[in-house]
Amino acid sequence: xxxxxxxxxxxxxxxxxxxxxxxxxxxxxxxxxxxLIRAIxxxxxxxxxxxxxxxxxxxxxxxVYVDFNTLHTTHGRAxxxxxxxxxxxxxxxxxxxxxxxxxxxxxxxxxxxxxxxNLDLTAIIINNQIYGMTGGQHSPTTPYGxxxxxxxxxxxxxxxxxxxxxxxxxxxxxxxxxxxxxxLLDELIEAGIRKPGFSVVEAMSNCxxxxxxxxxxxxxxxxxxxxxxxxxxxEKARKMKPDALEDKFTIGVxxxxxxxxxxxxxxxxxxxxxxxxxx
Amino acid sequence: xxxxxxxxxxxxxxNEAIVEGALTAGCRFFAGYPITPASEISEMLSVRLxxxxxxxIQMEDEIASMGAVIGASLAGIKSMTATSGPxxxxxQENLGFACIAEVPCVVVDVMRGGPSTGxxxxxxxxxxxxxxxGTHGDHPIIVLAVSTVLDCFDITVQAxxxxxxxxxxxxxxxxEMVAHTRETVALPPVxxxxxxxxxxxxxxxxxxVPYEGNSRGVPTMAAFGEGYRHHVTGLVHDVRGFPTxxxxxxxxFISRLFQKITQGFxxxxxxxxxxxxxxxxxxxxxxxxxxxxxxxxxxxxxxxxKAGLLQLITLFPFPRRSVESVLRQCRAVLVPEMNMGxxxxxxxxxxxxxxQVEKYxxxxxxxxxxxxxxxxxxxx
Ligand SMILES: Cc1ncc(C[n+]2csc(CCOP(=O)(O)OP(=O)(O)O)c2C)c(N)n1
Ligand code: SF4
Numbered sequence: 213x214x215x216x217x218x219x220x221x222x223x224x225x226x227x228x229x230x231x232x233x234x235x236x237x238x239x240x241x242x243x244x245x246x247x248l249i250r251a252i253x254x255x256x257x258x259x260x261x262x263x264x265x266x267x268x269x270x271x272x273x274x275x276v277y278v279d280f281n282t283l284h285t286t287h288g289r290a291x292x293x294x295x296x297x298x299x300x301x302x303x304x305x306x307x308x309x310x311x312x313x314x315x316x317x318x319x320x321x322x323x324x325x326x327x328x329x330n331l332d333l334t335a336i337i338i339n340n341q342i343y344g345m346t347g348g349q350h351s352p353t354t355p356y357g358x359x360x361x362x363x364x365x366x367x368x369x370x371x372x373x374x375x376x377x378x379x380x381x382x383x384x385x386x387x388x389x390x391x392x393x394x395x396l397l398d399e400l401i402e403a404g405i406r407k408p409g410f411s412v413v414e415a416m417s418n419c420x421x422x423x424x425x426x427x428x429x430x431x432x433x434x435x436x437x438x439x440x441x442x443x444x445x446x447e448k449a450r451k452m453k454p455d456a457l458e459d460k461f462t463i464g465v466x467x468x469x470x471x472x473x474x475x476x477x478x479x480x481x482x483x484x485x486x487x488x489x490x491x
Numbered sequence: 492x493x494x495x496x497x498x499x500x501x502x503x504x505x506n507e508a509i510v511e512g513a514l515t516a517g518c519r520f521f522a523g524y525p526i527t528p529a530s531e532i533s534e535m536l537s538v539r540l541x542x543x544x545x546x547x548i549q550m551e552d553e554i555a556s557m558g559a560v561i562g563a564s565l566a567g568i569k570s571m572t573a574t575s576g577p578x579x580x581x582x583q584e585n586l587g588f589a590c591i592a593e594v595p596c597v598v599v600d601v602m603r604g605g606p607s608t609g610x611x612x613x614x615x616x617x618x619x620x621x622x623x624x625g626t627h628g629d630h631p632i633i634v635l636a637v638s639t640v641l642d643c644f645d646i647t648v649q650a651x652x653x654x655x656x657x658x659x660x661x662x663x664x665x666x667e668m669v670a671h672t673r674e675t676v677a678l679p680p681v682x683x684x685x686x687x688x689x690x691x692x693x694x695x696x697x698x699x700v701p702y703e704g705n706s707r708g709v710p711t712m713a714a715f716g717e718g719y720r721h722h723v724t725g726l727v728h729d730v731r732g733f734p735t736x737x738x739x740x741x742x743x744f745i746s747r748l749f750q751k752i753t754q755g756f757x758x759x760x761x762x763x764x765x766x767x768x769x770x771x772x773x774x775x776x777x778x779x780x781x782x783x784x785x786x787x788x789x790x791x792x793x794x795x796x797k798a799g800l801l802q803l804i805t806l807f808p809f810p811r812r813s814v815e816s817v818l819r820q821c822r823a824v825l826v827p828e829m830n831m832g833x834x835x836x837x838x839x840x841x842x843x844x845x846x847q848v849e850k851y852x853x854x855x856x857x858x859x860x861x862x863x864x865x866x867x868x869x870x871x
Pocket of ligand 1: 313419
């Protein structure tokens with residue numbers, strides 16, 4: 213096992229100059245990074261074929277550690293850059309990595325439109341329910357009643373459910389996992405990358421430093437247990453009564469549809485344009 | 492001189508000539524969001540780009556358009572967006588990314604009256620300083636201004652060439668008047684136009700240092716997916732492209748960004764002189780106002796005034812060498828603009844001579860007429 217891990221580290225991480233990383237000890241971001249690497253390894257993709265683009269936040273720092281074509285964009289805009297890359301070179305496997313604030317506050321508009329448009333991109337969103345990097349301000353996924361540095365008297369807004377939002381916006385593949393259910397996360401990310409079309413994988417994660425500390429769950433282990441106890445598999449949830457699911461969230465695949473893919477459709481546009489120009 | 496053959500003569504609108512220039516320069520990606528008076532550029536490229544295996548996409552806003560343009564350029568495709576004031580404000584954030592990550596691309600701003608929604612269908616030159624300083628932080632930038640339909644073609648080609656040669660975003664400032672004026676122009680045959688492409692690395696990938704300067708200060712640029720895996724970030728980075736906090740690396744990096752433009756100044760500084768040889772008074776103008784100024788100058792000559800014109804095509808880096816020689820030569824200079832004096836302030840800044848610099852401004856959404864300029868010239 214350790215040997216396997218070491219092999220993967222040597223194969224995919226950039227050792228030169230980039231470590232130690234910026235994340236706090238116990239942060240869930242590392243588990244998502246591990247899951248992403250294992251998924252890519254299992255898919256057998258060439259490193260040269262992969263573009264990993266992130267936004268800004270603790271999560272946004274991930275690309276710098278891995279040996280792909282990597283891009284650290286502006287806050288909330290990773291999907292817009294990814295759109296340009298994918299359209300320019302459809303053969304590349306383009307994966308974006310965003311935080312919850314990144315993807316659904318400042319980048320919310322890009323997120324729903326990317327889902328609607330259906331380019332073959334994979335969007336991994338690390339949802340730690342808080343703005344980690346800037347010091348614990350509330351995000352669009354901070355639960356009602358929780359505390360944040362900008363919600364010292366208790367949060368009065370209501371949270372987005374990211375995966376459900378993606379389903380409604382029309383994403384071809386939507387899944388949710390957690391950093392506690394690491395093996396499932398590997399599988400979901402692998403399925404997301406494999407799926408042609410726009411895929412969203414929401415990874416529920418722990419930020420014990422900025423979220424936990426203000427909400428009486430100061431250590432990563434307790435936060436992990438919280439994730440374990442509140443996650444319900446999608447298949448099981450279908451058989452449960454709505455009130456039993458009140459404070460729970462589902463994990464697994466939420467949507468998997470066949471939709472025409474933008475780059476395939478655009479190739480048809482090109483063919484039409486050329487044949488009309490010849491006439 | 493170009494010999495206009497009747498075959499190439501076409502009746503074009505300014506926006507259309509920008510499209511022709513972009514396609515000739517090798518632009519194969521456009522992302523934009525509709526806005527008057529720039530929309531025709533999007534519409535025409537949505538028709539033309541797929542015909543040449545290029546890509547057109549209408550994004551959800553101008554922030555997204557600029558992001559997509561940068562993404563496509565990073566993947567090796569020459570790309571562009573076109574907008575007007577409100578959209579130009581929105582895209583500034585990602586324009587800064589193109590500056591710091593040295594991503595070649597072209598941004599067209601067809602100026603209309605502002606601030607805010609302002610005057611959507613009237614010309615203005617109100618965005619000059621925004622083009623220079625619109626994105627935050629200290630950064631060099633290239634800004635070019637078009638004044639005729641033929642300019643729209645020529646300058647768009649130049650804009651792509653400069654952006655590729657220096658790895659910088661280049662801004663083209665047009666205005667509603669230039670954009671919608673129709674003129675018969677003779678476009679040069681494609682094979683007669685000089686096209687510059689970014690220099691890609693040729694060394695083995697393990698030797699590639701993505702942000703290492705060279706004698707020109709312009710690093711070679713590898714496209715994503717070509718074996719030169721590297722990191723691109725909007726954070727200040729070291730030569731490897733990795734974020735740095737080291738003062739020596741920060742200093743070296745920001746200095747190189749400026750230095751490459753300073754070093755290329757004479758190539759980047761584009762101006763046109765008309766009847767300047769014996770001029771005693773001169774007009775310094777750009778954009779559609781330069782067109783009125785040309786007429787005004789010949790009218791003034793008829794009245795016996797020794798007038799000349801310096802038309803600025805490059806607005807930034809400010810073409811101080813050309814401006815200084817006019818200021819040195821002339822008794823007085825007039826700077827007419829459709830704003831409160833954004834370039835006249837630059838002219839005054841470099842005026843270390845005994846030259847009188849006067850401004851003339853209109854901010855009512857109307858074009859400055861030749862008789863207004865010649866009237867002012869007569870009083871200098
Ligand atoms: C335009 C802009 N506004 C604000 C910021 C400051 N900022 C940096 S990260 C961040 C929030 C990060 O939170 P999230 O996206 O949830 O990611 P996390 O740090 O939790 O991984 C903010 C507001 C910025 N970089 N850019
Ligand atoms: S602040 Fe939170 S999200 Fe950021 S590295 Fe620390 S634990 Fe992780």
